[in-house]
Amino acid sequence: MFTPPLARLIEQLQRLPGVGPKTAQRLALHILKRPEEEVNTLAKAIVEAKKQVGLCQVCFHLSAESTCEICRNPNRDNQTLCVVADSRDVIALEKTREYQGKYHVLGGVISPMDGIGPEQLNISPLVRRVSQHQIKEVILAISPSVEGETTTLYVGQLLKPFTKVTRIAFGLPMGxxxxxxxxxxLARALEGRRELDYN
Structure with a gap:
């Protein structure tokens, strides 16, 4: 149906999250209609981002440098740490402009069904960070799914001996x-956070 190079492009585009066969086909055909210079710019941007963007050595958020902009920012509150599952969550919370502390990105959630345990996540560095620095509050801002709840409870238990642990309020639906x-x-969820109760 499609010439092999076009079929390969469609196949690769389908690997992107949220892109099904029809969307991949539309994107591929759109790319082919664009001027070669524009397509080269897109391809170069993808390759450069992949090569240059890594993880912050402090918080594990995406960064083109060893330490991300948020961790380097002296105006951020060093005593408050917001723990999230993914860099997408950092971006979402930053859009609220409500939170002025720092972050820690776990890199996912505990999901035994997917073979993801605490060892595969950035939990040990989090515990070290909290235990070695004067952090007054850790806000757990992990999406409310079964795996998110498991992760929240697990991380909360580990951090409780070192500092106050709260979680964002549920202005978000389960799942x-x-x-x-x-x-x-998100702003309301941050404002309505509460301390975890293990009793």
Whole structure:
């Protein structure tokens, strides 16, 4: 149906999250209609981003340098740490402009069904960071799914001996993702955070 190079492009585009066969086909055909210079610029941007963007050595958020902009920012509150599952969550929370502390990105959630345990996540560096620095509050801002709840409870138990541990309020539906929530919902969720109760 498609010439092999076009079929390969469609196949690769389908690997992107949220891109099905029809969308991949539309994107591929759109790319082919664009001027070669524009397509080369897109391809170069993808390759450069892949080569240059890594993880911050402090918080594990995406960064083109060893330490991300948020960790380097002297105006951020060093005593408050917001723990999220993914860099997309950092981006979503930053859009609210409500939170002025620092972050720690776990790199996912505990999901035994997917073979992801605490060892595969950035939990040990988090515990070290909290135990070695004067952090007054850790806010757990992990999406409210079964795996998110498991991760929240696990991380909360580990951090409780060192500092106050709170979680964002649920202005978010169960199974919802932070990245899809609007700024107002996220802002209210941050304002309504509460301390974890293990009793």
């Amino acid at each position: 919802g993702d932070l990245e899809y929530a609007d700024e107002v919902t």
